[in-house]
Amino acid sequence: MFVKQLTVGVRDEYRLRVPERDPFRESHVESRRNRPAKPPLSRDSIVDEALRQISTEDSAPLSLRKIAKALDTGPASLYAYVDGMSELQALVLDRALQAVETGGKGSWRDRLEGLLLSYATVLARSPTLARMAFQTTAVGPNALRISEALLELLAEAGVDQANAAWAIDLLTMLVTATVAEHAQDTGAAKPGGPIEQALARTSASQYPRVHAARDDILSGTGEERFHWGIDILIRGILAHPQSQ
Amino acid sequence: MFVKQLTVGVRDEYRLRVPERDPFRESHVESRRNRPAKPPLSRDSIVDEALRQISTEDSAPLSLRKIAKALDTGPASLYAYVDGMSELQALVLDRALQAVETGGKGSWRDRLEGLLLSYATVLARSPTLARMAFQTTAVGPNALRISEALLELLAEAGVDQANAAWAIDLLTMLVTATVAEHAQDTGAAKPGGPIEQALARTSASQYPRVHAARDDILSGTGEERFHWGIDILIRGILAHPQSQ
DNA sequence: TATTCGTCGCGAACAGTGTTCGTCAAGCAA
DNA sequence: TTGCTTGACGAACACTGTTCGCGACGAATA
Numbered sequence: 001m002f003v004k005q006l007t008v009g010v011r012d013e014y015r016l017r018v019p020e021r022d023p024f025r026e027s028h029v030e031s032r033r034n035r036p037a038k039p040p041l042s043r044d045s046i047v048d049e050a051l052r053q054i055s056t057e058d059s060a061p062l063s064l065r066k067i068a069k070a071l072d073t074g075p076a077s078l079y080a081y082v083d084g085m086s087e088l089q090a091l092v093l094d095r096a097l098q099a100v101e102t103g104g105k106g107s108w109r110d111r112l113e114g115l116l117l118s119y120a121t122v123l124a125r126s127p128t129l130a131r132m133a134f135q136t137t138a139v140g141p142n143a144l145r146i147s148e149a150l151l152e153l154l155a156e157a158g159v160d161q162a163n164a165a166w167a168i169d170l171l172t173m174l175v176t177a178t179v180a181e182h183a184q185d186t187g188a189a190k191p192g193g194p195i196e197q198a199l200a201r202t203s204a205s206q207y208p209r210v211h212a213a214r215d216d217i218l219s220g221t222g223e224e225r226f227h228w229g230i231d232i233l234i235r236g237i238l239a240h241p242q243s244q
Numbered sequence: 245m246f247v248k249q250l251t252v253g254v255r256d257e258y259r260l261r262v263p264e265r266d267p268f269r270e271s272h273v274e275s276r277r278n279r280p281a282k283p284p285l286s287r288d289s290i291v292d293e294a295l296r297q298i299s300t301e302d303s304a305p306l307s308l309r310k311i312a313k314a315l316d317t318g319p320a321s322l323y324a325y326v327d328g329m330s331e332l333q334a335l336v337l338d339r340a341l342q343a344v345e346t347g348g349k350g351s352w353r354d355r356l357e358g359l360l361l362s363y364a365t366v367l368a369r370s371p372t373l374a375r376m377a378f379q380t381t382a383v384g385p386n387a388l389r390i391s392e393a394l395l396e397l398l399a400e401a402g403v404d405q406a407n408a409a410w411a412i413d414l415l416t417m418l419v420t421a422t423v424a425e426h427a428q429d430t431g432a433a434k435p436g437g438p439i440e441q442a443l444a445r446t447s448a449s450q451y452p453r454v455h456a457a458r459d460d461i462l463s464g465t466g467e468e469r470f471h472w473g474i475d476i477l478i479r480g481i482l483a484h485p486q487s488q
Numbered sequence: 489t490a491t492t493c494g495t496c497g498c499g500a501a502c503a504g505t506g507t508t509c510g511t512c513a514a515g516c517a518a
Numbered sequence: 519t520t521g522c523t524t525g526a527c528g529a530a531c532a533c534t535g536t537t538c539g540c541g542a543c544g545a546a547t548a
Binding site (some may be wrong): 317 | 502504505506507508
Binding site (some may be wrong): 035104122131134137138139144145147148151152155161162165166167168169170173174176177178180181195198199200206207208209210212213214216217220225228229231233235236237239240 | 247352362375378379381388389391392395396399405406407408409410411412413414417418421422425438439443446450451452453454457460461463464468469472473474476477478479480481483484
């Protein structure tokens with residue numbers, strides 16, 4: 001709201017080319033007033049602080065007020081640099097995705113697994129981040145960079161463009177969902193947690209197969225299951241009929 | 245808190261067999277006091293009202309206060325029957341999963357697709373429900389019923405127990421994530437939405453593959469992509485090395 | 489240089505949320 | 519009839535994201 005009036009000159013030119021503003025360009029709106037003591041409170045500093053908070057206090061759900069307090073101001077001030085909570089989430093997510101390494105060595109398969117693992121590692125840095133990745137469809141420059149790398153790897157694997165385009169969704173979804181589920185706020189999957197108990201309670205007569213497989217259902221580390229999932233997906237993608 | 249003191253007699257016996265209480269048994273705690281005018285406010289009535297609300301008001305995020313208001317009481321009263329928000333979510337989710345049809349006809353493949361589609365349809369009834377399904381690991385009786393059916397179908401398909409146990413996670417995750425992503429609060433994937441714009445902005449020089457594939461990335465209805473995903477998964481699962 | 493003026497910064501308030509505390513009354517037992 | 523256990527719930531607490539509008543400052547004008 002504020003930003004819209006504030007940068008109205010810039011945005012009018014911009015609007016001639018693109019109907020709506022791209023929150024990833026023009027990263028700092030720059031306050032003309034150079035306040036003496038405190039740093040001038042830019043968009044970057046807000047995103048940095050947000051990322052710092054979710055990386056530090058575990059599973060704290062990223063609040064505007066806490067960011068404002070840390071930056072020694074009121075919550076209203078943030079709205080001059082960020083359009084609201086959801087835009088901030090998108091910005092934070094993309095900033096975090098900067099750390100994902102798209103380059104790598106070895107076969108396409110090794111590089112693909114490496115890329116996805118790097119992606120997972122970054123998301124696993126904070127439960128909040130993982131949740132954000134799931135509910136915010138990432139469209140920032142870093143998300144594009146990752147998509148570009150994935151498409152290239154899949155092309156190298158011999159997957160045609162149409163299938164590859166859908167496959168990147170599936171692959172990232174696997175990573176995101178796995179991490180988000182694993183790093184849930186409630187440690188429900190932990191030993192002794194509710195899900196283990198629920199499985200232990202299953203009677204062999206009512207749910208015979210679940211009962212029989214209850215150890216298998218819980219078995220494996222997160223990483224093992226992660227690699228297993230990737231293997232399933234890759235095998236499936238390669239096995240799918242292609243047009244090319 | 246209240247419940248714990250309230251049903252202490254019952255729970256002490258219970259505790260001898262099972263360390264923690266199972267929120268899915270003893271579905272109504274039953275207030276001994278039969279109030280004259282209003283219905284006695286049971287756990288079932290709370291879950292029913294919650295399910296009614298998220299099925300009616302679209303994408304309203306299920307608030308305890310709204311449920312209390314609809315039941316003509318204060319929010320505190322609900323805590324006598326439900327342990328808190330997360331338990332309520334689990335109960336609501338499982339109640340909703342009652343509608344998932346596990347029986348079916350045809351080949352295992354047809355029945356598997358039918359089951360997953362039924363699951364997806366139920367979740368798609370409300371965006372809130374879809375989100376809940378993702379963040380709440382379902383361990384109620386209906387979730388177990390679905391798992392049981394999935395395990396049986398996979399066994400019929402020739403998948404060994406260890407792989408099947410992990411596969412049901414993958415399959416349900418695909419459904420959940422697809423529906424939750426599709427029925428997101430912000431209709432971001434809609435034509436003209438932020439993601440289409442972001443893709444349209446991609447330059448052919450910076451992100452050549454994304455740029456080239458931008459139509460493919462957006463193509464397909466939800467259902468088409470859903471079936472495509474299932475096909476990938478099934479192919480992958482069958483292609484994975486097995487011990488049996 | 490003095491004065492006006494438009495432009496931001498941000499304190500305070502709004503409308504929500506989940507959860508807890510402690511009062512009060514109703515029902516059963518004595 | 520009295521006493522007491524037991525369950526309902528109003529009010530308050532500590533939060534959340536978001537908006538409104540006052541006030542003070544920097545820059546342009548007189």
